[in-house]
Amino acid sequence: MTPNVMAPHPDTGYWFLRYQSVPEGRLVIRGEYAQARYFSFVVHDESVTALHGLNDSRILPDEGSVNPFTSRRQGDHDYTLYVDFGPEPDEPEPNTLYAGETLEGHPNPGGYLVYRVFLPHDRSDPQGGVPQPEVALELPGGEVELSFDSCPPFPPTGAQQPVNELVAGSGRPTALAGVPPPTNRVTYPPRFEVIHNGQVLEAALSQVLPEELFERLPQREGTTYGNTDVSYVVLLTHRSHGEVITFRARSPSFTDLAGGEHATARKQVRLWNACTSGSPQEGGFYSLDCVDDEEAALTPIAPRRAVTPDAWDTAAEATFVVSDPEHKPAAHMDDVNWLPRGPFAETMVFYRFMLPHPDFDRHPGNVDEGTDPAEVMGDYFPEAAYCSTETFESGGADACFAEQEQR
Numbered sequence: 384m385t386p387n388v389m390a391p392h393p394d395t396g397y398w399f400l401r402y403q404s405v406p407e408g409r410l411v412i413r414g415e416y417a418q419a420r421y422f423s424f425v426v427h428d429e430s431v432t433a434l435h436g437l438n439d440s441r442i443l444p445d446e447g448s449v450n451p452f453t454s455r456r457q458g459d460h461d462y463t464l465y466v467d468f469g470p471e472p473d474e475p476e477p478n479t480l481y482a483g484e485t486l487e488g489h490p491n492p493g494g495y496l497v498y499r500v501f502l503p504h505d506r507s508d509p510q511g512g513v514p515q516p517e518v519a520l521e522l523p524g525g526e527v528e529l530s531f532d533s534c535p536p537f538p539p540t541g542a543q544q545p546v547n548e549l550v551a552g553s554g555r556p557t558a559l560a561g562v563p564p565p566t567n568r569v570t571y572p573p574r575f576e577v578i579h580n581g582q583v584l585e586a587a588l589s590q591v592l593p594e595e596l597f598e599r600l601p602q603r604e605g606t607t608y609g610n611t612d613v614s615y616v617v618l619l620t621h622r623s624h625g626e627v628i629t630f631r632a633r634s635p636s637f638t639d640l641a642g643g644e645h646a647t648a649r650k651q652v653r654l655w656n657a658c659t660s661g662s663p664q665e666g667g668f669y670s671l672d673c674v675d676d677e678e679a680a681l682t683p684i685a686p687r688r689a690v691t692p693d694a695w696d697t698a699a700e701a702t703f704v705v706s707d708p709e710h711k712p713a714a715h716m717d718d719v720n721w722l723p724r725g726p727f728a729e730t731m732v733f734y735r736f737m738l739p740h741p742d743f744d745r746h747p748g749n750v751d752e753g754t755d756p757a758e759v760m761g762d763y764f765p766e767a768a769y770c771s772t773e774t775f776e777s778g779g780a781d782a783c784f785a786e787q788e789q790r
């Protein structure tokens with residue numbers, strides 16, 4: 384099965400371990416802190432809904448070792464954590480994930496443990512310069528060693544890599560480009576939405592199941608394949624509305640681990656990025672590409688207060704253009720970030736906020752269902768517009784927004 388499903392980040396390693404709950408047992412995971420912007424372990428139930436997660440800065444080191452995400456002291460970088468098959472107690476144990484109950488409080492028979500390594504310092508090594516963690520099953524009578532096989536990394540180093548590049552660089556036949564969407568699921572004017580509950584898959588299921596059956600599906604908490612440290616805003620686009628879609632938002636400040644900052648530095652988020660993929664109906668969220676904060680082109684905006692080198696506020700804005708290569712504007716692209724649209728009629732745009740600081744409240748995770756996200760996020764909420772390539776080349780993103788207002 385292809386690894387390029389559910390919109391994986393192209394510079395992230397993902398590993399899945401299938402588990403079954405064992406009474407009075409727990410998994411023991413021994414590893415080394417990855418050399419990366421972020422890594423985490425998240426335990427999921429059978430529906431791949433996230434139950435509990437631990438990220439790098441919250442994993443305590445073994446005795447005599449050091450956590451490089453929180454300390455500059457020299458030493459080994461070893462850790463041990465556990466997946467407990469019981470319910471989470473009132474006072475959880477350190478370095479422990481609890482998989483005994485679903486989010487609704489029902490017994491959990493099993494699921495998946497997902498290990499993520501985001502943006503390794505050496506992008507050629509998805510494991511972040513360390514061996515794969517070792518996994519054992521601990522029972523009252525002792526430990527049983529387990530294998531922790533990995534899926535192929537995305538992008539894979541084998542035959543599919545040329546296919547990924549071909550898809551990301553493709554357009555759509557002109558005769559099909561203007562065909563309108565089959566339903567009203569693509570809104571115009573375009574507006575980002577916050578992912579609540581299982582919305583990622585709800586859009587797909589609503590199209591393939593009879594309405595009376597779809598309406599009977601339980602509305603669960605959590606997000607399918609979710610990372611407990613990430614919140615998103617997403618935009619479903621359709622090329623019949625325009626050759627180009629542009630969006631822009633204020634950039635949160637982010638940590639520069641490669642530059643020596645700690646993961647716990649007072650920045651608004653650990654990292655942010657924008658990515659494109661196919662829609663649920665086309666390609667199963669086939670990932671196209673991402674632009675990460677550290678590589679994004681930014682433009683200065685009026686700061687809310689004095690800006691210092693370690694500023695809480697970046698006082699900068701990021702502008703994006705999503706299009707086919709053939710419709711990529713040739714003018715007004717200075718300090719503008721481009722993302723491919725692929726050959727799909729519908730393209731998804733994901734705008735990800737990871738590990739927001741407790742003092743930063745303008746992120747999607749603070750948006751309650753039914754609340755206008757722009758009211759909560761302010762100018763960190765991306766605004767979007769469709770237009771033609773010609774319009775963008777005439778005046779950049781401002782021309783696109785002006786044209787859309789006149790429609």
